[in-house]
Amino acid sequence: MHTCMEGGAQLGTCLPNFYLLPDHQSMPLPPPLQLPCHPKLLQMSFDHEDQPGIHGVMLCSDHCGLYPLPALPLGSSGAAAASVTLGKPSTAAGSMPNIGAEEVATSVNKAGNESTACNGSTTWWRGSTMVVAGEKGKMKIRRKMREPRFCFQTRSEVDVLDDGYKWRKYGQKVVKNSLHPRSYFRCTHSNCRVKKWVERLSTDCRMVITTYEGRHTHSPCDDNTSCEHTNCFSSF
DNA sequence: CGGCTTTGACCCGCGC
DNA sequence: GCGCGGGTCAAAGCCG
Numbered sequence: 162m163h164t165c166m167e168g169g170a171q172l173g174t175c176l177p178n179f180y181l182l183p184d185h186q187s188m189p190l191p192p193p194l195q196l197p198c199h200p201k202l203l204q205m206s207f208d209h210e211d212q213p214g215i216h217g218v219m220l221c222s223d224h225c226g227l228y229p230l231p232a233l234p235l236g237s238s239g240a241a242a243a244s245v246t247l248g249k250p251s252t253a254a255g256s257m258p259n260i261g262a263e264e265v266a267t268s269v270n271k272a273g274n275e276s277t278a279c280n281g282s283t284t285w286w287r288g289s290t291m292v293v294a295g296e297k298g299k300m301k302i303r304r305k306m307r308e309p310r311f312c313f314q315t316r317s318e319v320d321v322l323d324d325g326y327k328w329r330k331y332g333q334k335v336v337k338n339s340l341h342p343r344s345y346f347r348c349t350h351s352n353c354r355v356k357k358w359v360e361r362l363s364t365d366c367r368m369v370i371t372t373y374e375g376r377h378t379h380s381p382c383d384d385n386t387s388c389e390h391t392n393c394f395s396s397f
Numbered sequence: 398c399g400g401c402t403t404t405g406a407c408c409c410g411c412g413c
Numbered sequence: 414g415c416g417c418g419g420g421t422c423a424a425a426g427c428c429g
Contacts, residue, residue, distance in 0.1 A: 330402055332421060345420070349400090358420090 312372035339363045
């Protein structure tokens with residue numbers, strides 16, 4: 162698979178890793194994030210030496226390459242979903258950025274049971290809190306809402322993959338046990354609260370970890386810059 | 398001039 | 414209760 166396109170930060174055009182699923186994980190799952198191209202499910206069967214019966218599952222797009230299926234709950238060992246990639250288990254704790262495999266797992270579980278749309282009036286995570294900022298007398302309302310999260314890896318020269326949506330960076334943070342800062346992005350579309358954050362693997366700086374939180378309330382074409390992808394997005 | 402990025406400060410959850 | 418670390422805010426600066 163050598164589908165990297167020139168000048169490409171196109172999501173899926175670079176070699177992705179993918180998360181491994183236990184054999185019993187049932188498919189399909191609700192499409193967790195709106196990928197730029199209509200994906201097909203591809204199930205690749207191979208045995209992992211430590212976890213026989215585990216399958217790698219990827220999403221395949223007709224002309225945008227392969228997509229990894231976002232991280233999924235693994236029952237008793239959710240962390241394994243994020244720590245085992247490409248059939249190669251990570252050896253050291255912390256070698257994988259702590260983008261929250263457990264949290265992903267929990268999120269997906271909950272997402273299956275509750276409505277967590279972007280306008281979510283219900284939330285699985287402690288509702289909301291209100292915080293009074295002391296200094297300037299401003300009232301801050303920080304919503305402690307968590308949306309379903311999905312993460313995947315791609316091998317890319319650039320940090321930010323073009324997934325068809327328009328993102329605004331709102332923060333960057335150096336995280337512990339990582340050589341590379343994590344960048345935080347928010348969808349610029351009004352009323353869309355989808356966030357993503359991007360960081361590079363400390364153990365392999367070519368690997369980009371992208372985590373999405375929430376679901377878009379619009380098609381990528383609503384973001385003015387992406388109409389070249391029009392053909393891809395019709396039916397998500 | 399508007400939109401975006403940068404970056405330090407702030408807030409909060411969690412573990413000890 | 415305290416400290417650490419992650420996530421977010423928002424002012425300032427940059428750029429087209």
